[in-house]
Every structure is written in C-alpha cells, then in structure tokens.
Amino acid sequence: MGRKVTVASSTLNQWALDFDGNRERILESILEAKDLGATFRTGPELEICGYSCEDHFYESDTFLHCWEVLLELLTAPLCKDMIIDVGMPVMHKNVAYNCRVVFLNQKILLIRPKLKMCDDGNYRESRWFAPWKKIRQTEDYFLPRMISKFTGQSTVPIGDAVIATRDTCLGFEICEELWNPASSHINMALDGVEIISNSSGSYTELRKAFVSVDLVKSATFKAGGCYIFSNLRGCDGQRVYFGGCSCVALNGNIISRAKQFALQDVEVTVATLDLEDIRSYRNQIRSLAHLAAESPSYPRVVVDFSLSQEQDATLPIASPIEWVYLRPEEEIAQGPACWLWDYLRRSGQGGFFLPLSGGVDSSSVALIVFSMCKMLVEAVQRGDNRVLSDLRRVLGDPEYTPRTPSELCNRILVTCYMGTENSSKETKQRAATLAASIGSYHMHIMIDKAITAIIEIFSGVTGLFPKFASRGGCPRQNLALQNIQARLRMVLSYLFAQLMLWARNRPGGLLVLGSANVDEALRGYMTKYDCSSADINPIGGISKTDLRRFLNYAKSKFEIPVIGEIVDAPPTAELEPLQDGKLAQTDEEDMGMTYAELSQFGRLRKIEKCGPFSMYCKLVNTWGGNCTPREVAEKVKHFFRCYAINRHKMTVLTPAYHAEQYSPDDNRFDHRPFLYRANWSWQFRAIDKQLEYQGTSKRSITNVGQQANKKVDNTARIRTGIAV
Template sequence: MTNLIKVGGAELNQTPLDWTNNFQNILEAINTAKENKVSILCLPELCLTGYGCEDAFYAPNTEQQALKLLGQLLPHTKDLVVSVGLPLRHQNKLYNTVALIADQEILGFVAKKHLAGNGIHYEPRWFTPWKDGESGTITFDDHFTSVLGTNSFPFGDLLFDVKGVRIGFEICEDAWVANRPGRSLYANGVDIILNPSASHFAFDKLDVRKRFVLEGSRAYGVGYIYANLLGNESGRAIYDGGVMIALSGKLLSISKRFAFYNYKVTTATFDLDVARLAQIQSHTSNTGTASHTVVNSSFEIPRTVPEKHIPVEESWEHSVNIKEEEFGRAVALGLFDYMRKSFSKGFVVSLSGGADSSAIVTLIHLMIKMGIEDLGIDGFKKKLSYFSTLKECDTDEALCELILTTAYQPTENSGDVTLNAAESLAKAVGATFYNVNVNPMFKGYVNAIENALGRSLGWDTDDITLQNIQARVRAPSVWMLANINGALLLSTSNRSEAAVGYATMDGDTSGGLSPIAGIDKNYLRSWLRWMETNGLDNKWNIPALKFVNEQQPTAELRPKDSKQTDEADLMPYDILEEIEKLAIRDKKSPKECQLFLSANHPEASQETINAWITKFFRLWSRNQWKRERYAPSFHLDDKNLDPKTWCRFPILSGGFNQELGEL
C-alpha cells in the first residue's frame, strides 16, 4: 500500500468573537480540503474564537461558544483529520489548545507550551503554559456531552497515533524557541508535525518562518504543515497568511500572502516513507527528551496515488519579500479589513499634498487594485455588501470615487504647489476631491482670542499657537465629511512625528485609525518615489506622485516667506530615524547615541550631534501623552511606538536631564 498522504494547511480571515464568520470560514476550508482529496488539514491557532480576543478570553462564554462550534464541526469531518484551535479551562487554568479531530471524533486537546509574551503579544496575561511531558484528562459538563460526543478527553502534551501515522504539534511560538517540541516528538517517532499559528506580519518575517519550517522538517525527518491567520483580525495586527508545507527539508508548497480571501487551502503530498527513511538514517541521540502521552485512533487515514510533481513557484514570494512590496500589500489589506469589519462606508483623508496624506491615498488605491485582482470586481463588492451604493460601480475608478473622499484644506499660508499635488493625486486614483478653505475659521479663532486677551497675536510671540490652530480647524470639516458618508476618518501622522510630538492633537492626529503611525517619514518618502515609477509588481504605479515627491516636507503653517520645512523645525529625517532606533528600539542612553552618531557621521560637529540628541530625548519625553492618544495603528516592525501594544514609557518622567547633561 502506498504511503502517500495528501495534506493541507488553511489560512483564515477570522474576527474575534464573530462566531458565524469564524465557523463559516472553517467549514468552507474543510469542504474545500475534502473536494481536493486532502486527508489531513491544519487550521490556524485559536481559529474558533479568533486570536485577538484580549480580556474576553477571561469570559466563560468565550470558551463555551467555541466548544459549541467545535461540536458543530464534527459531522463535517468525515474521512478527514483536522486540527482546530480554541481556548480551554482545565483545573481552573486557561490554556491555548488545539483539538485533533479524526473522522468526526475528537481524539484529544494539545496545550501550548511556550506562550508569546513579547512585542504585541500578551498571551501570558490570559493563558498558562503547559509543562513538557505532562498530560491528563479534561472533563466537561454534561451539557457538552451531546455536543462533543462524550465529556472526557486526553489533554496536555500528546502525540497522536492514527493507525500508524504519528501526528504531533508545535503551536506557533513553540517552534520559535530553542527547545522546541519537535525535538521530543522526533524522539518519539513522529511522522507529521502540525503548526497552527497566529503569526502577525512584520518586515522580513517570512524568511524566519521558512527557516524553522524547513529546518524542523529536515532535522526531525518529518512532514511539516504551517498554517496562519490572514488579514486584519482585530485592529492593529495584520496577518499575512503564508501556508507552508515541507517534507524532510524540502518546501513542497507555499501560498500567496496578503490575499483578500476569507480562506484558502494550500495542499501537498507527503511520502511518509521518505520521511521515515530520513529518521532511520539519522544517528542523533534521542536521550534526555520529554515523552508524550500517545493517543491511539483506529481511523485509517486515506492514502492517495502519485501525482505529477509541481515545483514550488516562489517567484511571487521573492518579489513580495521586498520591503516596498510588503509595506504596500500589508497596509492595503489591513485597511480593507478594518473598513469592512467596522462597517465603514469608505475613508476620508485630509489630503494636504504632502507625503503622509499622499501615502495613505496611495495605499487605498492599492487596496482597491489588490482586492479586485484577488476577488474580481463582483467579489470585491460582495465583501462590502453593506456599502450598497457600490452596487452600480463597474470600474476601480468608480469604486474609488465612492470609497475615498479627500479634502484639501488651505489657509492663507498654503500654496499652489501643494494644491496641485493634492488635486493631481486625487484625480489619478479616481478619488472624490474637495477644496475646503478653512482660512475663515482660522481667522475667526484668532480674532476671538485677540478680543478676549485684548492684544494681537503675532508670529514672534505666538508661533506654536498660530500653527496649531490652523491644523486644528481642519479637523471639524473632515469629521463632518466622514459623518455624512458614514466613513472612517484616517489620521495622517507618521511614526517620526509620534516620536518627537511633531503633530497637533485634534489636528492631523484626528481620526479613527492611524494607518502610517507605525512607519517613519524617511521610509515613506522613499516608498512614494518607488510608487511613482515602479508600483507593486511593477504595476499600479502613480506618475502623479512626482508633484508630491518634488517637495520638501512642510507643515505649511507659517507665513510663506518663512520657507518652513519639517527638517528645519526638527532635524534631518534620516538622523531622526537613526536616533529613534538607537534610543527607543535599542535602549541606548544619550551618551551611547552620541558615540554611535559620531562614528556614523564624522562630517557633523560634536555640537550639532549633541543638539540633535538633546532635542530628540527632550521631545520624546515631553510627548508621551500624545502617543497615548493616537488612534490605533498597524504593527509593521520592531520600531513601533504604540504604547498600548509595543513601546511603553511613563507619561511623566525626569526627561533624561542628568543623562543629557553628560553629553
């Protein structure tokens, strides 16, 4: 008898606590797997509840709803082995678990051993890590007996023997640690390792995943299936999918990442004899490894017949691993899911003609292009069915006109250059464009305060005040447009501004979502130049961006003869990014930053370097309160400044006064 088994991994676009959506996606993935003659299917981590449930994991209802859905899935798993993730309470502790189902029967629940507690992950807040080598029995109330078939199941560190085929688990973070469970599974003769994951997107992360999938399959001589979530699940984290299937160190399949689908199943065929031969030929010592409780099943996993080998096509993945591609695709997908899951009827952007707002408009342009490419125009509109006015649109430009509303909001200090840049970009992508003159409101506020104070306001005495009020008077009108449309107002602030507080609260920070607050200004400028000429996949470029790219970034809030620029107000953006990386990501002191900058910039005087560092640390410390008030932003890399998920800092502090005095 052949030892060929067709396997699959599914990526799912889930939503926390959205039971109907989550169940439907799982069910359709299972049905698709069956149609493709798959015998073993791996689903992502916590796929029944959603991964980002936060403190709702504490609620007993969350577990109970997941168990009900698990029971409802059982009849649909005939002739199939499938893993399903859900949270479970055991002996008054909560665990991140995976149920293995074989032919409509739950064989047991494996509990995650290594919890993700760094970066944006807070699993130790809710879950307890399971100990190596330990197992027991979980017993449910009688209420669940009719739902699950019985009320008692094996639980813990389990290895499943499904009539001679041994299946084990590494649940997401389990595979990222040095003492990964695969080592002990290998010692116990595992054939296939399933890795249900909820691995958020970050730049260059695909290469890390590939290494542990390939190395795990090679070192342990196994078939390895990695499944991941897809899309913007709960607001900040974007999941890129990217199912990978490998056998004995060879990548058999990899799925397209950043897709707009609700689900997708990727398949491959394992030759278990090849994997077992690798283990026979291995002379690695098996001593000192944890044992696993073996759960036996009499289900005969269906075998398959040899199929024509189709080489893995990784050319698309190579191109999308370029940072510019990853950024565009990740944020575009994040915007689409945020819009539809919040039932927003499009977006409103205060389009100044500068880099930040232009980047957001470009990303929405990509969102529409990518969505139509994946789903077709009818499928794109179907996923936005609540947005009924899209029904008659038959082109991407027509969609953009309804989805994206932009407003250029000049004062007396604005110029024709930025107006032309804003209007040209809006026209190029097909967005609705308004020119809303806010100068009367600006003058009205100034006059009102002058009358109250009994004096005139002037640029020599009231510079920041006069700048800020211009930024703030722009917010009410764009909020009005958002309310009129039932749309989501997008904040246009970037990470460089967040680091030093170079943003006006209730001005350019206004909005329900801040899509570029996780990326620095220096990179945004280079990305816009790339989008002007290249575009994603060498298509979808926007030549009209040249009007944006030709400018020096400026807030345009001082009189025109002042020739205001952002870098004159702050420092060169590349220097700002460098200090931010040293001081915040790498936790260097002002003195250490000075040493690095002196080495990297010998052309700059010590006085200049000290001035840059002093300005950065003082502004950073002074403006934590602003970062606390930013609208939710997308996580993109390890330089994130979001205090709610990544980078915490006291609102009140000593401001590095002593350290700066040592420069």
C-alpha cells in the same frame, strides 16, 4: 500499505468574537481541504473565537461559545473521515489554556495546550493564559455535558502528547513554540513524529516574512519530517495585520505555500508527501538516529485511522518551491490596503475621508486606498463573490460592479485640500493632480475664515492678538497660531466625513484617515488632536524613508507622474506665513533633525533598548565620519528632550497599521511612561563625562604622538652627529 499523505493548512481571516463568521470560514476550509484530498486539516491559532479577544478571555461566555461552535463542527457531516485540528481556549482545573482540539469522526482525540507563551511586541498571552508545564504528560479533561452527550466521551486526554495513526504519527506546536529556543519539534522528531503542525497568529512587519519561513524550513532540516505552518490573515479587530504565509515544509524545503497579503477570507494550502522520504532522510543522519534511540517517549493517543490511501502509488507528490519575498514597497502597497479593507467592511461605514495636502504622507495614504481599490477590482474580475457582496454592502448599491480602480476610488474615497493663506499653490496643485489621477472625489476649501473666527473669540476675551514669529510674535504665539490651523482641519474632517455621503445621496458615513508617519509620532512632531487625529491611520507604523520608497514604486506601478514631484518636494506643514510666495518652513528644520536620523534614534531606542548614554556611545562611532562627538551628543540630547516633552501625545495616537519594530504606539507596543523629567540630568551628565574623557584621551594620544615624533627626531640627530 499506503505511504502518501495529503495534508492541508488553512489561512483564515477571522474576527474576534465573530463566532458565526469564524465557524463558517472554518467549515469552508474543511470542505476545501477535503475536496483537495486532504486527510489532515489544521488551522490558525485560536481560530474559533479569534486571536485578539484579549480581556474577553476572562469571560466565561467566550469559553462557552467556543464549545458551542466546536459542537457544530463535530456534528457537521463534511468533517467525516478527516483528522481535524482547531484552535480555541480551554479551561482546565480553573486555569485557562490556549489549545488545539483534535477530533476525528465525532470523537475528540486530544486537547493539546500551548507550552510557551508569547509576551513581547504586541503579544500579552500570559495576561490571559498559562503555559502547560507538564512536559510529555497528559491528564483527564472532563468534557462539557453538551459535548459528552453527543460524543459519548466523559473525559479526553489533555496535555503534551502526540497522535499515532496506523501509518504515521502527528505532533503539534502552537505559534511561539516554533520561535522559542526550546522548541518541541526536535524532541518530537526524535520520538518518531513525522508530521508536525503549527497553528499561529503571527503579525506582519516590514521585512519580516522571511523569519517564519526560515524557521519552518529549519524545523525540518536538522531532523527531517513534514512541518505544516498555518497562520491567520487580516485585521481581526486590532492594529496588527496577521501576515498569512502559511506553508508546508518537507525535509528542509518549502513544498507548498499561501499568499502573504490577499483579500481571500479562506485559503487552503495542500501538499502531498511520501512518508518514506521522511524515513530515508532521517535514517541517513546517523547522529540523529543515535539520539533517537535513547529519546524519551511522548504519550501517544492511538487512532485506528490511516492518513494515507491503500492505492496511492501514482499519486503525485509536491516538489520544493522557491519563495519569492515581497519588497518593502510592495508590502506597503498590499498590507495596509488589505487592513483598510478589513476595517472598512467590518465597521459598517461607506468609505474614507482624507485631508490631502499634496505631501508625502497624505499622498501615500491616498495611494494605499487606490491600491486597495485595484485589489478589489481584480478580485471581482476573478469571480470572488464574497468581495463583490461586501463591496456592494459598503457602497449601499446591490447592483454595483466596479469596472476600474479609479471609478471605485471615486465612490470610496473623498479627499479634501484644506488651504490657508499659508498654503502654497504648488501643494494645492499636486493634491488636485494626484486626486484626479486616482479618481478620488476631491474638494478644495479655504479655512481662513474659521481660523479668524477662533482667534477673534480669544481676542474678545483677552484683548490680545497673537502674531506669527515672522511678524513679531513670540514662540508661544507662533505655536498657538500653527496649532489652531491643524486642529480646525481635524474638526472639519469629521464634519465632512459625517455629511459627505448625505450630500451625495448615499447612506452612512466615512472613516477619517490619518496620515502621520512613525517618525513624526516618535519625535512628537504633530499637534495633539490635529488632523493627525483620525479613526485609523494606515501609515502610522511606517517610516518616512519607506514611504518615499513606496511612492517611487507607485509612480511606475500606477503610472502617475505627479508622484515624482511629491517625492522631490521638501516636507512642510505649511502652518507659517509664506515669504514672497515661497515656503519659509520645512519639517526637518522645525524638528532639528532629519527623518533618516529619526529612524536611527527610533531603532536604537526601541529595538536595541538604548537610553541616552548608550545611544550616544553607539552613534559616536556610526556617525563619526560626518559629525564630531560633540555634535553627536547634541543630536542625542535634542532627540531625548523632544521625546520627553512630546511623549504624552502617544496616548492619543490614531490606531495605526503596525509595520515597524520601533513604533512608539503607547500602551500597545511601547510600554514607556508619558511623563518624563525632560532635562535627563543624570543621563546627559554621563554623556558630558564621556565627551570630556574622549577629549582628554584625544589630547593624550596627541601628546604621546608628539613625544614619539620628538624622540625619533632626536635619535636621528644623534645618529648624524648633531648635538641635541
């Protein structure tokens, strides 16, 4: 009897509602798994329709087209003699479920609904699906007529069941069920399930990759077994980027894995394991064996099929491997680059337009595009014909083959330095040097005439001439003069984005890239509808601190010396007049807080769920070595005032690559109001009372100490015979 089994996990770059493309990628993964000897194939969550269909899950068309795709999979000859597990929504008794549909040789074996919904972060699953509540129970599901006509089945089991083959037992979890504290994999292991698959739609965040890997390893460490984790990869139509990292674990060790970031639409990860290794591992854990002896049973769908081969004694099995995680700067270089490529090739546009100021933010965006170009060239050189085909279509040149990243960057990225009389020659030079280093098609324009024309329109109507504060104007005038510069840059960005390819004798248009980081969005340190407004923003979820780390990495990785000057230069908007040719304005002075402080505010506000008072109570200890309690209180109050005044800007944030847990992205990740009482009267009074209490306590402690010292002093005098 055979005992060695080869299983396959598929990492797919699906696209919401792209039923043709999704079907082709699923079939490609099945073919590749079969060629690699697998007898069981699983794929990511909702792979037939795409994960991010959202309110399209209310439409009957979505369910219909999923069944149509499933029918084509059932009838495909390449699916023969393999247990295949695919993801799609299923309506049962007028309730929509997120399901796995398992089939073998043109027969559906089981429909397994998701038991636990994910409703935090960017997930809203309970809006569209219900969890299956009937644990260890199944019901009859009446198949659509088009399926029944082909399979000859009128009903199939739907519910919380497992599949028993001649040689082993298969169980299923779906995404959140691995993260949930009441995971099913332990109960299934106790009931003798040896291979468990998890089909996931887990998105990436900086420093997050280890979380899913640790969960997969721990799922098999305590109770043994094989765990197959299959995740989506790529941008399927939303801000998030699904993080890949599909893998296979055995008895607490990773034995096979897929890449985290890659341009491949289909990556199949296989592993061959010995079922006897699972049985031996479990049998030696005596407490597990005792629990298993009294464990309630799952309904079993019995299948006359073996995953193992009869003659497999010499078949090599997979060994444990070490998972090397990417550093945050490497994740920034690769993740947003892949996200940009997905967006570009699916949008039908011909490249990107970027206002390049020579500062940290816009330079980071330019370097992410360059990193994308580098990844594309490497993929083409490896022989990836799909990438080459997509690239030729984007550029409108059926004969083009890229030779170097810089050459490709010149075709795909247009950068423009939009100077005014308030711009310094240093930033202009840094922008030009960086553009030359990466090869972008670069321009330098002066926009003072346009600014003057706008101001003259206002002056013609009112007879008033606004001035900068340094020239005698009030704060309102000063702010208005800054904002018009920023907003004109946005208008010009879209003008150039629409016409630059026409000017270069190429079809199509360009996507405008934004370059506001997550800290500036949190603070509202941007002009509404200025050059932070764009089509997409690859750094909108990344902190200034991490962007500096990325630039230092890019300096050595891409061998571009000017990046050092960009990192060292103080961040500035350059919207106020220069003084003696030097900068008179810096971002941190304007904001009244440092970028490091902003990151801390963001984490406390979003991740640790702090209001003004609890934030003060935490920071008064964290920052106690550098700030007095009153200084901490003023910093917290200043942040919340600015947050309240500027929260409305979050409603128009450019769609950004999600990378940070404290993203303030409104209505997607951060569901908070956009209109606040800006003085936070009750909350700030609580801080003031705490300050007063701390001051009183400090005085009391001082008085107690003084009294104690006096008592010690008197005692000493008595002992020496001195009169008190």
